[in-house]
Amino acid sequence: MRIVIAEDDALLREGLVLLLSGEGFEVVAAAPDADGFLAAVAEHHPDVAVVDVRMPPTHTDEGIRAAVKAKRLHPKLAVLVLSAYVEQAFATNLLAESTHGVGYLLKERVGRVEEFVDALRRVAAGGTAMDPEVVAQLFARRSDPLGRLTAREREVLALMAEGLGNTAIAERLVVSDGGVQKHIRSIFAKLDLAPTDQLDRRVAAVLHYLDG
Amino acid sequence: MTRDAFEALERLAGGLGTALLALLTLAFWVLVGAACVVGVGLLMLPAMLALTRALAERERARLNRWGLEVVSPYPVGEAPVGWTARLRAARADPATFRDLSWLAVHGTLGLVLGLVAVILPMITLREATFPLWWRFLPPDMWVTSFGVPVTTWPAMLAVAVGAVIIQVIAVLLGPRMARWQARSGVRLLGPHPSIDLSQRVARLTATRAGALRAHAAELRRIERSLHDGAQNRLVAVVVMVAAARRALARDPALVDLALDRAQGAAEQALSELRGVVRGLLPPILEDRGLAGALNALAAGSQVPCGLAVGELGQLPLSVETTAYFTVAEALTNVGRHSGARRAQVTLSRDRDLLRVVVTDDGKGGADDGSAGTGLAGIRRRVEAHDGVVTLSSPQGGPTRIEVELPCGS
DSSP states (O other), rough: EEEEEEEEHHHHHHHHHHHHHHTEEEOOOOOOSSHHHHHHHHHHSSEEEEEESOOOOTTTSHHHHHHHHHHHHOTEEEEEEESSSHHHHHHHHHHHOOSTEEEEEGGGGGGGGHHHHHHHHHTTOOOOOEEEHHHHHHHHHHHHTTSSSSSHHHHHHHHHTTTHHHHHHHHHHHHOHHHHHHHHHHHHHHHTTTOOOHHHHHHHHHHHHTEE | OOHHHHHHHHHHHHHHHHHHHHHHHHHHHHHHHHHHHHHHHHHHHHHHHHHHHHHHHHHHHHHHHHHOOOOOSSSOOOOOOOOHHHHHHHOOOOHHHHHHHHHHHIIIIIIHHHHHHHHHHHHHOOOHHHHHHHSSGGGGGOTTTTBBOOOHHHHHHHHHHHHHHHHHHHHHHHHHHHHEEEEEHHHSSSSOTTTTTTHHHHHHHHHHHHHHHHHHHHHHHHIIIIIIIIHHHHHHHHHHHHHHHHHHHHHHHHHHHHHHHHHHHEEEEEEHHHHHHHHHOOHHHHHHHHHHHHHHHHHSSSOOOEEEEEEOOOHHHHHHHHHHHHHHHHHHIIIIIIIOOOOOEEEEEEEEEEEEEEEOOOOOOOOOOOOHHHHEEEEEEHHHTOEEEEEEOOTOOEEEEEEEOOOOO
């Protein structure tokens, strides 16, 4: 899998390259800013881009804007955005463009290598990866209707919102696939959502619901 | 010197004019007061109050002409109608009693000072020239201005010389006498200290906005240096440690490299945190006090820097911090832009003001108009404390930054 990295901090850039190369990914370019990143994407046509939110010159949301732009220019490109802190507006901006092949994670998740690589592969395969922190903030906003769900259903909903598939959810919660499906049907019924089997539509529906 | 003397004389003479009117008004007040006993005087009270105010306004205008700012304290708006309403309003207004106090002081003390200043030159002129023409007078008029008979030449000369000496002293004292004469007006005719709020409020509103702006800018700076600095380093530590762990099994040679990077990143995170904390409140200020902290700054300056710290007394910590940052920023500017060979930092305390002056012999041309320069930062911090920054930096130098910080309670 071919990856382009956009990260302005030299040490972190080096670390990401080192880590991802070690995991068997092919890092074809690592750019220190948005312009360099867009040029690298145009040149190398990577499968996934890993993009830091804050980059020069203003150190605000360059990464999000660059990610949205790259996604528009190269619809097949998957984008995983890394952020120093959760900013709901960033996640919303990103998801407004597409839930297909999009991820938004806190930077330190990179350290949990297996989960990070899993999220990266999921995004590259056209799925979604939302940081648990983002989901938790969304949950906090919609605490009222979520009160109708059981504790286990809320856990399942959170993992669905993070972008995990049924099998992955079953593994995390140590239950059977059938059990997960039962929970999901119940959740969709209680929240009045149209059931769908397609994973990215399901994530979109859940996130859209949570975003109010 | 002569100009000062003439200006003082002019002021004293002007003061004499209002003092005579004040004396006259005082006399009226005495008459009206006496008339009040039998009743008719009561009817004249509103007119007397109006007369007093008119005279006070005249004195305010005169003082303002001489650059002593005295703001009229009377309430703005419709004057009350009717004898009772007018008296009640006058009684409620602290300015009324302050006006009357001024009338009493100026009509007596101010009058005497004015008279001395105006009449003394005439007496001097008579006494100093008396030796030239006393012979032409009949002997019974051989007296000084104060009626002391003089009959001999030595006595005559002594009087003339004495008059000149007294006049010289009067000329030297002139400016001071003018100040004494104006003092009652400055103290009593302005708004009562507790009333003079509107200007203060306007000024505070402006400086408060400045303080909030400075505060927000500070928070932004801290947030940024934490997120983009220390936090990024820590993320790098996490990533490098993760890489090292993953490499343990596969590629042990990589482990050392990754751990080395992780250690470096952790050290950088620590130094960035130190930087952020130092920016909040320089620990050296707490350890060594302002003078010690400035000593360290001067010693660390790129350009040789002299330091003179006067007796500063107790200063609030926020003022010390601002003074410290002012000097730090100014010396950084000197080192970066001025091309100076020497810099000088001077701190002095003048009652409620801390004065910080940084000068250099560089090429000048410093400009605090552009945002983002150290000078703009100094201005923000100082104005947040109600202080004043004065910058003088002509092309070719020298540059002088003067900062005045109020440090009273």
